[in-house]
Amino acid sequence: MDILNRRAALKASALFGMGAMTGRSLIPAATAADGGASATPPAESGTRYGPQSATGNVAAVYQRAREVLYPICRVCPQCDGVACAGEFPGIGGLDSGMSFQNNFTGLQRVKLKVRPLSGNKQPDCSTTLLGQKLSFPAMAAPIGGLAVNFPKLTHISEEQYFDAIIGGCVDAGTMGSIGDIQSNPLSVTKGHYDVAGRFPGKVIAGIKPRPNENFISVIRLAEAAKAFMITIDIDSAGRGWMDASKSTAVEPKTVAQLRELVRSTKIPIIVKGIMTPDDALLAGEAGAAGICVSNHGGRVLDHSSATADALPAIADKVKGKMVILVDGCVHYGTDVLKYVALGADAVLVGRHIWRAAHGGGREGVALFMKTMRDELTAAMVLTAVPTVAAINRNILELDSRA
Numbered sequence: 001m002d003i004l005n006r007r008a009a010l011k012a013s014a015l016f017g018m019g020a021m022t023g024r025s026l027i028p029a030a031t032a033a034d035g036g037a038s039a040t041p042p043a044e045s046g047t048r049y050g051p052q053s054a055t056g057n058v059a060a061v062y063q064r065a066r067e068v069l070y071p072i073c074r075v076c077p078q079c080d081g082v083a084c085a086g087e088f089p090g091i092g093g094l095d096s097g098m099s100f101q102n103n104f105t106g107l108q109r110v111k112l113k114v115r116p117l118s119g120n121k122q123p124d125c126s127t128t129l130l131g132q133k134l135s136f137p138a139m140a141a142p143i144g145g146l147a148v149n150f151p152k153l154t155h156i157s158e159e160q161y162f163d164a165i166i167g168g169c170v171d172a173g174t175m176g177s178i179g180d181i182q183s184n185p186l187s188v189t190k191g192h193y194d195v196a197g198r199f200p201g202k203v204i205a206g207i208k209p210r211p212n213e214n215f216i217s218v219i220r221l222a223e224a225a226k227a228f229m230i231t232i233d234i235d236s237a238g239r240g241w242m243d244a245s246k247s248t249a250v251e252p253k254t255v256a257q258l259r260e261l262v263r264s265t266k267i268p269i270i271v272k273g274i275m276t277p278d279d280a281l282l283a284g285e286a287g288a289a290g291i292c293v294s295n296h297g298g299r300v301l302d303h304s305s306a307t308a309d310a311l312p313a314i315a316d317k318v319k320g321k322m323v324i325l326v327d328g329c330v331h332y333g334t335d336v337l338k339y340v341a342l343g344a345d346a347v348l349v350g351r352h353i354w355r356a357a358h359g360g361g362r363e364g365v366a367l368f369m370k371t372m373r374d375e376l377t378a379a380m381v382l383t384a385v386p387t388v389a390a391i392n393r394n395i396l397e398l399d400s401r402a
């Protein structure tokens with residue numbers, strides 16, 4: 001099999017849940033043979049348990065998402081970064097896609113200890129973050145630049161997308177978010193903050209590492225919208241090339257520059273894109289309220305480690321001193337449990353609720369988040385943790401504790 005064919009086969013196997021390679025294809029042979037972009041999107045195998053609503057359950061939302069998004073996103077049964085490797089701009093990971101795939105495999109390696117005889121009947125999965133109560137420790141990751149990433153995806157506007165993400169998360173008792181792209185004129189960015197302003201105190205404002213003066217002008221929009229927190233995805237600084245006409249549109253920041261941003265507002269600033277304990281300490285030195293352990297879903301540097309692998313050493317250094325968020329392939333309630341056990345205060349959910357928004361709008365996002373919350377509660381019963389504060393590495397099998 002030459003390289004191109006092997007890649008196509010791998011993509012098909014991810015799309016068809018290995019069935020295409022093993023003969024246990026989930027879709028009719030004629031459709032599978034068609035492969036690629038013209039194939040009819042396959043139906044979801046199995047049904048994910050979860051609350052029912054007018055939209056159905058998560059499996060129904062995902063089936064609808066598959067119809068709308070295919071082939072921009074195949075909505076694979078397991079979102080592991082294989083089928084979309086290199087599809088960037090797009091939904092995939094950069095270049096070989098290994099950083100995205102590492103996030104997936106790193107998290108899969110973490111194993112939970114089952115302790116049914118010590119379980120609690122009614123664990124409480126709510127938590128408090130920066131003084132705000134969340135129904136469970138998961139919030140929306142900032143996703144922006146939709147026109148650049150998905151120029152053909154025009155069935156909803158970016159404003160409608162943000163409205164679905166924020167509204168759905170708020171309905172599920174947690175925080176939504178808006179993303180950013182430095183090439184947008186301020187008037188367009190302001191339109192996004194007008195949406196955020198409908199949900200005061202409930203929005204994470206993701207702002208790219210624009211030059212400070214420019215960054216502060218977006219902070220003012222976040223203040224007017226009463227954002228809950230601001231993230232600066234410092235790891236986007238390598239991507240000035242995305243807008244060649246403005247090569248300074250994003251920049252790496254020194255501690256002094258970060259400090260200037262922190263001091264310019266009362267909204268807590270979280271430095272997103274931290275993958276080492278040393279960088280976490282530098283963010284603390286700048287006065288940041290917290291960090292988000294993230295490799296940007298594998299979209300900024302190929303061959304970076306899994307966030308699940310990077311998190312424990314970072315938590316060992318800064319846990320309790322600053323907020324620790326993490327992202328990377330959060331799909332199920334058990335994923336939230338694992339990341340909290342490894343040291344996070346809360347997780348951010350990216351691609352999965354992007355899909356839910358396309359498959360079911362605000363209701364689809366709410367359904368996805370509530371399903372994950374219920375899965376977390378069930379997992380807390382079987383790992384014998386009564387509260388989020390009680391979750392720690394002891395619930396993990398020894399070889400997963402890093």
Ligand SMILES: Cc1cc2nc3c(=O)[nH]c(=O)nc-3n(C[C@H](O)[C@H](O)[C@H](O)COP(=O)(O)O)c2cc1C
Nearest residue numbers: 141142143144179180206233296297328329350351
């Ligand atoms: C299409 C797309 C756009 C994104 N835009 C932003 C953004 O504007 N700001 C940001 O901080 N991160 C952005 N991210 C990164 C996500 O916030 C998150 O770190 C990443 O997707 C990992 O989470 P996931 O594995 O759940 O998708 C984007 C990711 C994707 C896939």
